[in-house]
Amino acid sequence: MIKHLFKLIWNKKKQNFLLITEMFVSFIVMFAVFTLIVYYYNNYKQPMGFDYDNVWVANYTPPPNIQSNDSAQLFHDVLEKMVKSMPEVVDMSFMSNNVPFSMSTSNTEISYGDHRNVRTNIYTAEDSYKDVLNFKILEGRWFTNADIVKGRDIPIVINKKLKEELFGNETATGKIIGENMIDKSQQSARYRVIGVADNLKDKGSYQAIENGMYRNIDTGAMHWVGNIVLKVKPNVDAAFEGKLFKTLSNAIGTSIEIEHFDKKLVTKNRIMLVPMIILLIVAGFLIINVSLGLFGVLWYNINKRKSEIGLRRAVGASGSSVSNQLVGEALVLATISLILGLFFAVQFPLLNVFDLASNIYLWAIAFSVLFIYVLVIICALYPGKQAAAIYPAVALHEE
Known part of the structure; x- marks a missing residue:
């Protein structure tokens, strides 16, 4: 037939x-x-790996009149005390522009052993960032303010995916990885892994999990940091958002944009x-x-x-x-x-x-x-x- x-x-x-x-x-x-x-x-x-409910981000442009590291540190300390003094705020953290669900990315290439030119996202945040997003540390520990010291090796926390790509089943804590500088005349940065965090799906629900490494904000980074990630109490109303907007506007003097993570995820x-x-x-x-x-x-x-x-x-x-x-x-x-x-x-x-x-x-x-x-x-x-x-x-x- x-x-x-x-x-x-x-x-x-x-x-x-x-x-x-x-x-x-x-x-x-x-x-x-x-x-x-x-x-x-x-x-x-794949699970999101962190809590984004009741998490907001305030985007602002750092004031241009802040020049020295001491003045930048003082400005951020005052701003942090003002935000944390609000009873509706549970916790907060300054962060680089590549906040979760944003259109901004920051990446670099690192090397370890035979693994050359491994591309990874790099996030700069405060030690309170882990508590704001409530994600897990699988190995080692999260960085603290005590890690902000001038030294040869910069302490970092990497995510599970990057750990598996670089080290496989080996322990990652204590390993030294290098950054491949675009400008060969610059001295290559060295990072010391102090912890491994769970994978965070911070690019959206349908985006694949990418390599990630986290480092603490030092005084040199205070000049360009212009994002505040804050966790608020459940059921806060629009009145508090207006109050927060006014407080930040009076303190910073530049344009402020407040976004909700759940709405950013939908977009x-x-x-x-x-x-x-x-x-x-x-x-x-x-x-x-x-x-x-x-x-x-x-x-x-x-x-x-x-x-x-x-x-x-x-x-x-x-x-x-x-x-x-x-x-x-x-x-x-x-x-x-x-x-x-x-x-x-x-x-x-x-x-x-x-x-x-x-x-x-x-x-x-x-x-x-x-x-x-x-x-x-x-x-x-x-x-x-x-x-x-x-x-x-x-x-x-x-x-």
Whole structure:
């Protein structure tokens, strides 16, 4: 039966070439769609790693009149006392611009042993940052103000992902890693790992966890730090936000912007979903065109092959066998297109394209194959049912 179906398709290869091409392109597009869906879903399943409820961030521009390190330290001390004196504030921390769910990033390249040019995000915050976000320390400890000393090695805390990439199953605490300076004339920075923190998914719900390292704010960094991450008590109202805004405006004298982490997360996730939405729209139009084309071809074949179908019915073929033949021909066409598509799709996990896990591509291939087969069956069922309803006498009489 299958051999017969292949023979029928081969005899009409010119007519079927365009349909095979359409299904091949549909498979490639659906492979891209399902790859993105599986990738986002795997990232979404990962825990956030920190508490972002009731956490706000106040963004401001540091005053330009602060020049010396002592004046910058004094300014931040006064500002911190003012914010912490508010009863609605649980805790706070100054931080660099790359706060969670923001559009700002700060990264560098580090090396350890055979691991060269490992890119990682670098976060600068106070010792209270861990308490504000309430994340776990898996190994060692978090830094304290006592670690702010002038020395050769800068104490840092790295996240679990960076620890696994650099040290594997070894203990990370006490290890020395170096920073690859862009300007080779500068002296390479050296970092001493004092702790390992849990992974924080601070780029959004659908973003993969990235390497991260945390260092304490020293007096030199006080000049450019312009973000206050603060945890507030539950159920605080807009009146407190206005009070906080006024307090910071009077103290800093520059523009202030207060954002809520939960709202920033929603905005970040919407931006992350834009490529998915665009790809789904393109795929939707393509699938509709393929469906209409497949449906039209099968309908045309029924009208063109009425005599053949009538003759088969006259010699004893059942309506279900005629219907199954048409559905089978459509499935063979789909199989040919899928074989071509699989040849290109399997190159992605083999060549590790886009540095994604192989199981993401394999799941995407499986979903794409299933989708194409289901689509073909749905498009072929009704024309097959119409072919099964053709009466032999009517078909032969028309011929």
